[in-house]
Amino acid sequence: MLNDLNTNENRLDKALHYDGFSGFRDFINFHRLQYFKEQARLQKDLSVKELMFMSGFTSRSSFYRYFANVEKMSPGEYMDMLHAENK
Template identity: 40%
Template sequence: NYVLQTSFSDYINKKRIEYATRLITTQPEMPVTDIAYDSGFASLNSFYRNFKNINGCSPKVYMRKVDTT
């Protein structure tokens, strides 16, 4: 997309990961599988790949960071 300087699928995945990040922060006891599917991802592989690309770490590492703060 010219305005957003990104493809539609990249934009949607970014929004999904933002939602997943909020879930991890507000509901740290929620299993990663539930977070992935609740965020709109059809596969865990896709969720993990996109999460790491956007946040620079895996969901489990991110959860540990949130847990220690």
């Protein structure tokens, strides 16, 4: 990937930090979380677990921790909020 971007690891890390990410994993997880939230709105029949795997998360505990840290609520609370908005 670094070759495709014509950069090195140090430059990429600095760019990610400049954009507010703690590193590459944080950048990836941020985009996975955005995808999760988008799909949760579009595919209301799927469970948190199905959406989690679909979004690229492989560890339930890591996903729940990251989600709660960013969204200040659990994935289940987020899903309940979405369902309440659509009633």
